[in-house]
Every structure is written in C-alpha cells, then in structure tokens.
Amino acid sequence: MILHIDMDAFYAAIEQRDRPELRGLPVVVGGSSARGVVAAASYEARRFGIHSAMPGRRAAELCPDAVFVRGRIDHYAAVGRQVREIFCRYTPLVQPLSLDEAFLDVSGTLRLFGTAEKIGRAIKSAIRDELDLTASVGIAPLKFVAKIASDLQKPDGFVEVSSAGVQAFLDPLPVTKLWGVGRVGKDKLHRKGIFKIADLRARSCEELHQSFGSWGEHLWKLSNGIDARAVIPDRTAKQIGHERTFHEDLTDPEMIRAVVSYLTEAVAGRLRSGGRHCRCVSIKYRRDDFRTFARSVTLPRTTDSTDEIFRAAIELLEKMRQQQPRPVRLIGVSLGSLTDRDAPTQMSLFDMAENESNQRDVDKVVDGLRDAIGEKAVYRATSHDWINRKTK
Numbered sequence: 439m440i441l442h443i444d445m446d447a448f449y450a451a452i453e454q455r456d457r458p459e460l461r462g463l464p465v466v467v468g469g470s471s472a473r474g475v476v477a478a479a480s481y482e483a484r485r486f487g488i489h490s491a492m493p494g495r496r497a498a499e500l501c502p503d504a505v506f507v508r509g510r511i512d513h514y515a516a517v518g519r520q521v522r523e524i525f526c527r528y529t530p531l532v533q534p535l536s537l538d539e540a541f542l543d544v545s546g547t548l549r550l551f552g553t554a555e556k557i558g559r560a561i562k563s564a565i566r567d568e569l570d571l572t573a574s575v576g577i578a579p580l581k582f583v584a585k586i587a588s589d590l591q592k593p594d595g596f597v598e599v600s601s602a603g604v605q606a607f608l609d610p611l612p613v614t615k616l617w618g619v620g621r622v623g624k625d626k627l628h629r630k631g632i633f634k635i636a637d638l639r640a641r642s643c644e645e646l647h648q649s650f651g652s653w654g655e656h657l658w659k660l661s662n663g664i665d666a667r668a669v670i671p672d673r674t675a676k677q678i679g680h681e682r683t684f685h686e687d688l689t690d691p692e693m694i695r696a697v698v699s700y701l702t703e704a705v706a707g708r709l710r711s712g713g714r715h716c717r718c719v720s721i722k723y724r725r726d727d728f729r730t731f732a733r734s735v736t737l738p739r740t741t742d743s744t745d746e747i748f749r750a751a752i753e754l755l756e757k758m759r760q761q762q763p764r765p766v767r768l769i770g771v772s773l774g775s776l777t778d779r780d781a782p783t784q785m786s787l788f789d790m791a792e793n794e795s796n797q798r799d800v801d802k803v804v805d806g807l808r809d810a811i812g813e814k815a816v817y818r819a820t821s822h823d824w825i826n827r828k829t830k
Contacts, residue, residue, distance in 0.1 A: 679772025
C-alpha cells in the first residue's frame with residue numbers, strides 16, 4: 439500500500455507553533471506590499487479566500503486583520519528534514535515531492551509495523567507529538583488515489599481506500615481531482631459533458647484519445663484506476679524530473695527559458711543530493727491544445743553539473759520552439775541514464791579540468807546555501823523571471 443502524507447499549511451503552521459500568540463489567527467507567510475506574494479496561509483486565513491501565490495496586497499484586502507510574517511525558508515527546510523526522518527522510520531521507500539509532502543510505500547514493512555492504517559496513524563501521531571504539527575494522510579494501492587485521498591479531509595485528515603473500493607471512491611469526484619486537469623483542462627472536459635470521474639469512465643479510451651490525444655488516454659487510465667507508477671526514492675530512481683503546468687499558457691520566450699532554467703536547477707540539485715550522475719537530458723513540452731512532445735539528448739559523458747545540464751536543456755528547448763511555436767501549457771526537464779557518482783567514467787580527450795572544477799565549486803556553494811537558507815536564496819540569473827514572476 440502507498441501513503442501520501444501532506445503537512446497541513448506547513449509554513450504557516452510552523453509559525454503558529456513557534457509563536458503561540460498566532461494560533462487561531464489568520465496568518466499569512468509572505469509580504470503584504472505591492473510586490474509581496476503569499477507563500478502560505480493558515481486555515482484561518484484560507485477562509486477569506488487567501489491562497490499561496492496570491493499577491494500580498496490582495497490578501498490584505500480580503501482579510502484586513504491578517505497577520506503577515508516573513509518567511510523563514512531555512513527553518514522550514516530543517517523542520518521538513520525532521521518530518522522526513524519520521525517517514526524513514528517506517529519504510530526506506532520515501533519519494534519526497536517537496537518539503538511538506540511525500541509518497542511512502544509501506545508494502546515491505548507491514549510485517550514489522552502492522553497494517554497501512556496503523557503505520558499512517560503512527561506517523562501522524564509522531565508528527566503531532568514530536569513536532570507539534572498536523573499532517574493529512576491518504577492510503578491507497580495507487581499513487582494518484584493516495585494523493586487525492588490525503589486532500590479530502592484536510593486539515594488533520596485520514597482517508598484510506600481499499601483495493602476493492604478504488605472505483606467507488608473515484609467515480610463521484612470532480613475531474614479536477616485527477617492529475618493533469620487544471621482550469622483549462624476542466625473547461626475542455628466540461629464542454630464535452632464530462633464533469634465527474636465517472637463521466638470519463640463512461641467514455642471509451644478511443645473516444646477520449648480522438649478528442650484529447652494522449653492526454654485523453656492518460657485520463658481514461660486514471661479514471662479506470664490504472665496507474666503503474668511506483669514510489670521511487672531519488673537514490674534508486676532511473677530518472678529524476680521536475681515539471682510545471684501553467685495557469686495561463688506561456689508565450690514569452692524569455693519566461694519559457696526561465697522556467698527551463700528553474701527546473702534544471704531543481705533536478706540537478708536532486709541529482710547531486712542523491713549522489714548520482716546523468717548522461718541523458720530530456721525536455722517535455724505540452725502545447726495549448728494538449729499535444730505533448732519530448733526531445734532528449736545523450737551527453738558525451740556522465741555529469742552532475744547544473745551548467746552542462748542547463749546548456750543541453752536550452753538547446754533542446756530552442757529546437758522544440760522552432761518546431762512547436764504555439765503557446766506552452768507544460769514544461770518538464772528530466773535526467774536519465776543515471777549512475778552512481780563514484781561509477782567509472784570515460785575521461786575527456788581534451789583538458790577541461792579547470793572549467794569542470796570551477797563549475798563543481800559553484801554547484802557546491804549553491805547547494806550549501808540552499809540547504810542553509812532555502813532554495814530561493816540563490817539561483818541562476820536565467821531563472822529570475824520565473825522565480826520572481828508577478829502573479830495575477
């Protein structure tokens with residue numbers, strides 16, 4: 439069985455824990471100025487319609503009594519590591535998605551700790567007792583079902599879906615609960631009379647593929663409880679990737695380039711933290727009409743250098759944009775052909791040692807700063823437009 443564990447209003451909950459006078463108040467992590475952006479909101483603040491990525495000024499308009507606090511990313515990262523340590527007590531198969539959520543496969547540890555329900559409740563109790571925080575837990579035989587389940591009774595939720603109950607669980611839910619269905623996708627499905635997951639399941643795979651391409655086939659599989667994806671820790675993954683789906687399709691070339699830069703920094707950092715090298719760099723690219731394309735390149739030798747990976751990713755992006763110039767709905771960067779950092783590698787015929795050493799030193803400094811003060815503390819100039827984008 440698979441657990442999806444999602445910390446409740448993580449950043450805001452930490453602030454309320456550390457400052458008891460904030461408990462019960464509408465707390466917003468982030469600035470309230472014209473350029474400020476909401477990083478997190480407590481559940482008391484969410485009742486006013488405040489949510490992450492909202493302009494701080496708008497949040498202040500929705501709730502004049504909101505308490506704005508400056509974010510402490512380094513502290514949140516440290517607490518996130520404490521949460522991860524609790525996860526690892528119950529299984530080595532932990533796939534983190536961010537500081538505040540992860541998938542856990544407990545199938546191999548049931549004999550040690552009992553049922554998946556017992557493990558889920560033990561983890562919730564440990565998080566509450568040791569960290570004074572709450573988490574919501576979803577349990578299911580499939581990753582995407584576990585993720586949906588964890589979101590249904592937040593905060594402090596606990597939902598378990600049995601193997602026999604997957605279809606009954608999914609059918610009445612809105613299609614927006616499925617991975618890959620955002621605002622634009624919802625509108626496309628609604629125009630076809632598809633509002634609930636049961637409506638998707640009532641259509642044939644061929645019909646959905648004809649209407650929506652590979653995305654339609656993807657939705658058909660999920661609606662029918664088909665998801666072969668396993669929980670894979672970074673250290674054993676055959677591929678590491680990040681992707682972003684945009685609320686509004688992107689057309690600005692510089693912003694698209696900034697997204698690729700941001701994603702490259704994320705995957706390269708995960709690659710190094712897992713002690714891995716890669717030899718294959720791939721770009722995933724979904725147009726506004728949901729047609730999805732991918733291109734890959736094999737590097738001359740294995741690497742964990744952000745600079746080398748970025749140059750390969752940008753070259754792929756430029757070729758993709760020439761062939762597919764339409765607005766972009768999703769971009770992903772992934773690394774494949776992974777090997778251990780200490781694995782034997784082919785030496786270069788040319789003397790590149792000095793440049794490689796410099797890049798290695800830069801990556802080491804950046805990784806150290808991010809671990810100490812947060813992932814947005816330092817980043818490539820090419821990522822700036824995306825990281826500091828204005829949110830409507």
